[in-house]
Amino acid sequence: MKILTFASAREKAGFTEIDIPVDPAETPRAILRRIAPRLPLADLRAAIDCEYWDWDAPVGSASELAIIPPVSGG
């Protein structure tokens, strides 16, 4: 699975994009705990294949997990 980070989440996570093997039963929370255990998730949202996703819902066969910090477009 491709893991993407953006803006402030990228600075905190220390990577922009990585590819890692993921079990379909794993959740975004479990994946982040595994690859970036010190990343605080409080203000972040998870997105699976471009859809917002519950931190505790299994990722299934998705190909991308994006870590979405508070947005500020406009």
Place this chain on the structure above:
Amino acid sequence: MNTHVEFTTQPVCLPTAYPATRELGATVEFHGIVRETEGGSAISGLHYEAHEPMARRQVQRIIDRLHITWPCHAVWFIHRLGWVPVGESSLYIRVHASHREQAFGFCMDLIDLLKKDVPIWKLTPPPRPGAEAASPPGSK
């Protein structure tokens, strides 16, 4: 309803097309413009970043949903990415509707939801050396 959703690293190019309907009674245009201060510091511009495929999908979904509340003939949405200098538009929205309530309502709600759910970020550069934001008149 016709929709146009665009992300670009170039200055906003204003659309010239108008819906071919005689029921067009209101057109609302919005420019979001980069100001010279951000968080009290003088800046020369902002850098915009997006998860573009997701942002495109979210914007289209918001537009489709708002069309139920505020029926419109056409919507243009253009958001700059990358570096946007002070004074230039980072966001352009144009809404064509039959009535002003629909056009204004659509535009306002679209901006509100953009700032809530669409994965776009403005990244503030470090303050310019020696530059401080000018105090607004009467603030001292």
